[in-house]
Amino acid sequence: MRSNTLAARAWFASDRWSRWLAAGVVLAAFSGCQDMYDQPRYEPFEASTFFEDGASSRPLVAGTVPRTDPRNLPDVPDRNLLLTGLKDGLPSRSAPFPVDQAVLERGQGRYRIYCAPCHGEVGDGKGIIVQRGFTPPPSYHDDRLREAPLGHFFQVISEGHGAMYSFAARIAPQDRWAVASYIRALQLSQNAKVSDLPPEDQGQLQEASK
Structure with missing residues (x-):
């Protein structure tokens, strides 16, 4: 013992x-x-x-290339609009360059990477992060944001707003405009009317509904 x-x-x-x-x-x-x-x-x-x-x-060593190299920016008539989103001191209602299919596809790609986790694939503010408890952002389909000028979205992406931080260091200015343009396309797609479609598309819908 x-x-x-x-x-x-x-x-x-x-x-x-x-x-x-x-x-x-x-x-x-x-x-x-x-x-x-x-x-x-x-x-x-x-x-x-x-x-x-x-x-x-x-x-800096001679020949150092800055991270935001101005030579990588598109050649546009209004460089201030490209970088600030402002036209005559107010958020611009249009992009500083023509928006075509390629721009929208680029915007879609950037949107899915940086925006969809919170804002959702269709911009309704119900992304996967929100579903797991994060503060929900407003839906892009609210009347207030449907009526907001394109430059408003560019500025929010650039400067951040509320719980959203700035993406200026992650998304180049021309890509911010592409994302803003894609947001506008989302707004149109989720609130479209048959009368808004070209006649040939309206005809296809009518044929499909028979």
Whole structure:
């Protein structure tokens, strides 16, 4: 009996020592992370006596191409409209370039990647993220948004709104216009009337309904 008691005490002591050792290792790891977080470093554009020009930030290497290279932007008459969504100080009612099938297909692709998870495939605000508890965005088919100018959607994509953050760093300006144009196409598709269709399409519907 006594030997069993001594064995139990020895096990408890060794187990307690293991717990203390594990706790020490964890604390040491956290202290190391804290040192990395607070390590001496220069903040952006902070002054420095190390370099002759007194600045810690170094000049760009000759020939460096910026991430938002203006040479990748389309050639449009109104560059300000392309980048801001504004025409005469107000959200523009049209895109700064012609919207054709290729633009709409590009907008559809970008929309499905960046917008559909929240806004839904048809723009009703019931995307998969919303179905899992995220704050639902307004439906594009509300009267307020159906009447909103195209530039409004461009600006929201660029600047964010409410729970939605800015996508300016993710979606190029011309693609933001493509997405905005596709949103308008979604609005038309979900609220279309037979009378809005060309005569040949109306004829096909009538034939299909017989």
